[in-house]
Amino acid sequence: MLFLDEAAEFGPRSLEALRTPLEDGEVRLARRDGVVRYPARCQLLLAANPCPCAPPDERDCICAPSARRRYLGRLSGPLLDRVDVQVAMRPLKDLGQVDVQPEGTATVRERVLRARAAARSRWSGTGWTTNAEVPGPVLRRRFRLPRAATEPIEAALHRGVLTARGADRTLRLAWTLADLAGRDWPVIDDVSAAMGLRHRSTA
Numbered sequence: 014m015l016f017l018d019e020a021a022e023f024g025p026r027s028l029e030a031l032r033t034p035l036e037d038g039e040v041r042l043a044r045r046d047g048v049v050r051y052p053a054r055c056q057l058l059l060a061a062n063p064c065p066c067a068p069p070d071e072r073d074c075i076c077a078p079s080a081r082r083r084y085l086g087r088l089s090g091p092l093l094d095r096v097d098v099q100v101a102m103r104p105l106k107d108l109g110q111v112d113v114q115p116e117g118t119a120t121v122r123e124r125v126l127r128a129r130a131a132a133r134s135r136w137s138g139t140g141w142t143t144n145a146e147v148p149g150p151v152l153r154r155r156f157r158l159p160r161a162a163t164e165p166i167e168a169a170l171h172r173g174v175l176t177a178r179g180a181d182r183t184l185r186l187a188w189t190l191a192d193l194a195g196r197d198w199p200v201i202d203d204v205s206a207a208m209g210l211r212h213r214s215t216a
């Protein structure tokens with residue numbers, strides 16, 4: 014796992030350099046005598062504050078609206094297009110007001126292990142073990158979902174709010190949500206939930 018804390022503080026060149034490794038799982042360095050390739054398949058986690066001053070209570074923010082926009086704007090569209098799950102976190106102090114009992118880590122671990130086993134068994138014999146590795150054409154052809162399930166993706170593609178890459182990433186995420194729910198195939202709810210997770214919503 015590659016964790017970049019304060020991701021908006023990294024220079025644009027460093028952030029943009031992540032795009033190829035995220036797509037191809039390798040770093041390629043061109044040298045005079047040829048190209049060196051290093052394996053770089055990782056799970057990328059970016060954390061960023063909503064603004065440069067980042068007060069504990071967002072109401073105390075002293076940044077100009079333009080500064081706030083510019084700050085998160087440093088994380089470019091093409092980079093965020095490669096980030097499958099985006100969540101706006103609430104401040105810690107708000108957690109006391111949430112009325113839901115959180116699940117224990119052991120329970121979640123159990124569910125994740127079951128989901129990963131389901132994915133491994135589906136892709137067995139293909140060389141892939143996780144949904145993240147499966148190429149888009151395989152998801153769109155051999156494992157094509159019924160049209161009724163992919164309707165949210167088609168609509169978003171049509172409206173121009175989802176890229177072709179984003180559509181493939183949504184499909185992979187929908188498979189993972191189905192695996193977590195113990196379903197053999199994603200249903201429209203998994204696809205809709207996957208689409209929702211791609212945009213910065215409040216946790």
Ligand SMILES: [Zn+2]
Pocket residue numbers: 064065066067068074075076
């Ligand atoms: Zn601020």
